[in-house]
């Protein structure tokens with residue numbers, strides 16, 4: 573999986589969620605560039621740290637919105653988040669511990685997974701973005 577272009581397909585229509593998704597895509601693209609060039613160093617480590625922090629914060633945001641809207645698919649979506657976050661943490665920790673280059677294969681796997689989650693699983697959240705409960709809090 574190469575550079576991820578930000579397209580309308582990725583827009584969910586919620587400014588906060590879309591901004592978080594955009595930043596995650598930017599970091600994934602930067603990591604892809606670094607891996608392609610076999611670059612490893614403090615800049616790449618900082619990117620991986622930021623990715624972990626952002627993904628964690630983003631998943632918490634979505635989960636809070638789902639709970640507030642009493643979203644029926646909450647548990648399934650949350651479980652997908654837990655598995656994804658653990659994969660991001662494992663990638664960061666293995667690279668820090670073993671001082672390996674970022675493997676393109678591993679990174680591609682993670683990119684595909686995050687991309688599919690944003691394109692498909694997160695699309696289900698569109699129903700709660702316009703819910704009366706959310707409008708009431710706006």
Ligand SMILES: [Fe+2]
Nearest residue numbers: 630634690694
């Ligand atoms: Fe998301």
Ligand SMILES: [Fe+2]
Nearest residue numbers: 634689693694
């Ligand atoms: Fe999600």
